[in-house]
Amino acid sequence: MKYDGRKYVIITFITLIGIIYAFKLFYMQVVDDSWKLRAQEIAEKRREITPPRAVILDRNGKKVVENKTYYNLMMCEDEIVDLDTAAFGKLIGWTREEIRERFKEIKTEQGKFRNRQTGKMESNYRSFRTYPFLKEMTADEMSTIVPHLEQFPGFREEVSSMRNYPYGNAANILGYLAEANAEEVGPRKFYKNGDYIGRAGVERYYEEEIRGKKGIKYVVLDAVNDKVASFENGKYDTTAKQADPIHLGLDIELQAYGETLMQNKKGAIVAIEPKTGEILTLVSAPTYDPNLLVGKKKIKENYPDLVNDENKPLFPRPLASAYMPGSTFKTIQSLIGMQEGVITENTGIPCNKSVVGCHNHPSAQNVTQAVQMSCNPYFYAVTRRIIHQKKSKNINEDAAIGLGKWAEYMHSFGLGKKLESDLTGISSGVIPDPKYYDKWYGHNNWRFSTIRSISIGQGEVQLTPLQLANVAAIMANRGWYITPHVVKSVGDSGPLERFRKKNYTMVDRKYFDPVVEGMRRCVHEPGGTARRARIPGITMCGKTGTVEDQRELKGGKLLKRPNHSVFICFAPMDDPKIAVAVFIENAGGGGGTWAAPTASLIVEKYLNGEICEQNKPKEQRILDAKLSLWE
Incomplete structure (x- = not known):
């Protein structure tokens, strides 16, 4: 006790x-x-070794992104001893003032943070850390400096790499790199000062897969912080590992050809392999050479010009521009009408121009002829029947019920929502539903006559070129699609899991046949609107679209600009290998005038590898054309 x-x-x-x-x-x-x-x-006594970024290859194994060796002159303030700025300036070709300004700039670049103990803002700069003093130097430039660095303690060379684009194409797909910012660097983060990170395109989306695995080298330092040996003979060192190659579905030569066809034009070309959803080409016009944005020097020099260019070469039109689809939309209206039972494949409707304007042609006796001749009154009547099915005695409520169902069908085609692709900057487009029109006109204060322009792909309906190409792929597959994507495989792992899944529309397989036949006749039969899309020996299925472009001026006056030219297609008819959408802004004429021949050249180039003599004049006509109200 x-x-x-x-x-x-x-x-x-x-x-x-x-x-x-x-x-x-x-x-x-x-x-x-x-x-x-x-x-x-x-x-900081350990040295991180950054591996080169992954090489990027096209679908045929051609190198579209590679690494080019550069050098950085690194500095650590704590290791600098009695710097002779005059001698150092002579070595690198700078004045004393420029050297002093560079030291200040490095500190400023690191930004500031709030010290939790004092509550004061403090610099992120640390004198014991290593920072790039000179960047992006060539081997010849560095070779004149390295032999003299022993006279300037605290400075050392560092091997670096930057991207190089051998073809100079596909800028909006591949993206670009920029230096990691203050929030992205740090001792516990992957990036250190001077490292580059993907800022757009494939480089951004697959950043973790592309950057590789860093290595670590531990060093023993003497009293003045000079490296004297590897720690424990490298026992604890790890080797930097470059990431596996990124394989794209892109055909770089087809991409280059598409960009050539779209010179002096504004718009987009998108081509997809229907069976896999792999994007074969994605042209945004105008475009730019991705080599213009390699490294800080070039970004600083070229980025402002690209941003301020009135023709917006940095804007990814295939992904972010939402356009009215015009008559290409009629293919989907046909399918919904048959699925809903408001028409059959043999339904005939008079071409009554007093209802809505149309070009001269015989009245369509069935769905196939309606698609072939692109009859506006036909699809006006079909869409009216879809919207008003007498599900309610109140005509306005009936319209809301019908439009709600119609919007569901459209969503099943990947419209009115963002396609979950591996590209950034994708727009959802617009598929109006009852809530959309309630905001404009009031709840149940509208009916089909209010929104009739949607029947022919005008008015509030808006699709991106990527969505249009996906519609063409759905037609090719007769009812399903795999989400369009750029990367075919990371190393040997194949595509991401979501790019292996088939997405089915709400329309049964059997209803696609008469529409597809109408698309074939649109190209190959008299009365079709896409005769300029013909390719000898290849059965093409396509649909033209002509989209009005009106701009409202001050005072409410409308300015009518030249029509947009639109075309979707796939080929061959019975074993589709490629589906294409072409959208050329303010080209004038109809979809068959400019977009259809452009699409046919893409198809022919991909399937045959060259343009036949018969189509050479067509090719030259497209190459020579200067369209789109070029600024």
Whole structure:
């Protein structure tokens, strides 16, 4: 019993010691940043080795993105001893003032943070860290500096790499790199000062797969922080590993050809392999050479010009531009009408121009002829029957019910929503539903006559060129699609899981046949609107579209601009290998005038590898054309 008091004293003492240690640890790790900085300083004794980024190949194994070796001149302030700025300036070709300004610039670039202990803003710059002093130097430039670096402690060379684009095409697909910012660098993060990170396109979306795995080399430093040896003979070093190649579905030569066809034009070309959803080409016009945005020097020099260009070469038109689809939309209206049972494939409707304007042609006796001749009154009547099915005695409520169902069908075609692709900057387009029109006109205060322009792909309906190409792929597959994507495989792993799944529309397979036949006749039979799309020996199925472009001026006056030219197609008819959408802004004429022949050249080039003599004049006509109200 006489020892009980001692026991409690000992327990109390141990508890107090534990509390003191816990508080100290909390203070060191959370409150006092000086300990964290000391740990970072110690960590700087290890050297991170950054591997080259993954090489990117097209579907045929051609290298579309590679790495080119450059050098950085690195500096660590704590290791600099009595810098002779005059001598150093002579070595690198700078003045003393330029050297002083560069030191200031490096500190400014690191930004600031709020110290939790003092509440004050402090610089992220740390004198024990290494920063790039000169960047993106060629081997010849660095070779004149390296032999003299021993005279300037604190400076060393670092091998780096930057991207190179051998073809100079596909800028909007591949993207570009830029330096990691202050929030992205740090001792516990992948990036350090001067590292580059993907900012757009494939480079951004697949950043983690492309950047590889860093290596670590531990070094022993002497009293003046010079490296004297590897720690433990490299026992704890790890090797940097370059990431596996990225294989694209893109055909780079087809991409280059498409960009050539679209010179002096605004718009887009998208081509998809229907069976896989792989994007074969994705042309945004106008475009730019991706080599213009390689490295900080070129970005600083060229980016402002590209941003300020009135023709917007940086804008990804195939992904982000939402256009009215025009008569290409009639293919889907036909399918929904048959699925809903408001028409059959043999339904005939008079071409009544008093209802809606149309070009001269015989009245369509069935769905196939309606698609072939692109009859506006036919699809006006079909869409009216879809919207008004007498599900309610109130005509406005009936319209809301019908439009709601119609919008569901459209969503099943990937319209009115973002396609979950591996590209960035994708727009959802617009498929109006009852809520959309309720905002404009009031709840149940509208009917089909209010929204009739949607029947022929005008008015509020808007699709991106990527969505249009996907519609063409759905037609080719007779009712399903795989989400369009750029990357075929990361290494040998194949596409991402979601790019292996078939997405089915709400329309049964059997209803596609009469529509597809109408698309074939549109190209190959008299009365079709796409005769300029014919290719000898290849059965093409296509649908033209002509889209009005009106701009409202001050005072409510409308300015009518030249029509947009639109065309979707796939080929061959019975074993489709390619589905294409072409959209040329303000080209004038109809879809068969400019978009259809352009699409046919893409198809012919992909399937045959060359343009036949018969179609050479067609090719030259497209190459020579200067369209789209070029600024």
